[in-house]
Amino acid sequence: MTQEDGELDSLVRKRLRALRVAQGWSLEELASRAHLSQSSLSRIENGQRRLALDQLVTLARALDTTLDQLVETATDDVVTSPIIEGTHGGLRWLVKGDPGLSVVRQRMTEPPPENPARMRAHSGREWLVVLSGTAILMLGHRSFRLETNQAAEFPTMMPHAIGTAGGPCDILGIFDRDARRSHQRDDSSGSPE
Numbered sequence: 034m035t036q037e038d039g040e041l042d043s044l045v046r047k048r049l050r051a052l053r054v055a056q057g058w059s060l061e062e063l064a065s066r067a068h069l070s071q072s073s074l075s076r077i078e079n080g081q082r083r084l085a086l087d088q089l090v091t092l093a094r095a096l097d098t099t100l101d102q103l104v105e106t107a108t109d110d111v112v113t114s115p116i117i118e119g120t121h122g123g124l125r126w127l128v129k130g131d132p133g134l135s136v137v138r139q140r141m142t143e144p145p146p147e148n149p150a151r152m153r154a155h156s157g158r159e160w161l162v163v164l165s166g167t168a169i170l171m172l173g174h175r176s177f178r179l180e181t182n183q184a185a186e187f188p189t190m191m192p193h194a195i196g197t198a199g200g201p202c203d204i205l206g207i208f209d210r211d212a213r214r215s216h217q218r219d220d221s222s223g224s225p226e
Contacts, residue, residue, distance in 0.1 A: 042084060045103055050078045052096045066095040133210035138164070140203050145171045145196030152192040157209045160186040161195070166202025170195050 053063045064074040068091065076082035077092075093100045117124060124138040146152065152171055161168075162184040170177040170185050171194040178198060179185055187193065195204070 041104065043080070045084060045089070046078055046080055048103055049092060049096070052098060053078075056096070063092075063095060067091045135208050137206045137208065138203065139206065140201055141166075141168065141195065141197045142201045143196050144198070145169050145194040149174075149192065152194040154192045155189050157189045158186065159189050159193075159206055159208055160184065161204050161206040164203040164205055166200055167198040168195055168202045168204055169198045 053060070056063075058066075060074050060078075061071045064071040067074070067088075069077075069088065073082060073088075074092075077084065077088065089103060090100055093103050149171075161170075161179075163179045163181050165181055167181070168179045170179055170187075171192075172187055173191050173193075177185060
């Protein structure tokens with residue numbers, strides 16, 4: 034076993050124990066959920082028993098995590114830089130843990146469109162929080178006023194538009210893959226939100 038393998042082995046064992054403790058579970062409880070004996074689980078956590086792939090998969094499921102998360106070693110990409118979106122001056126960050134999600138920061142300076150025909154609907158979900166100023170979220174036939182630090186989450190199949198209420202506002206939005214794809218198409222065609 035190389036030093037790197039030994040470090041990964043130790044890291045996985047620490048994660049197993051930490052996840053069990055975070056759930057408030059005893060060795061006996063996790064062992065029961067993972068269909069292992071309590072002594073086997075204890076030896077796995079303490080490094081006295083070899084880590085077997087089939088046991089790791091079972092333990093990951095019992096702990097409501099994935100094998101990938103148990104063995105993840107990358108710590109050099111903790112800090113991520115944004116991608117600058119030219120036309121609207123927005124910033125976009127990809128979410129490493131879920132490549133289908135994007136985080137976007139956008140400065141809004143225009144009110145939402147008055148014409149309901151300019152609202153859009155597309156597959157997906159959006160979540161946004163107002164960082165500064167006041168935003169107006171038009172959702173179907175309803176209008177929501179969002180002040181600084183207030184958030185909204187909605188299915189984007191509902192016709193929607195976002196704008197400001199009297200002055201610039203900054204929002205941070207989280208888009209699933211479908212919603213982001215639609216926004217990228219709309220941004221490239223010059224359509225407003």
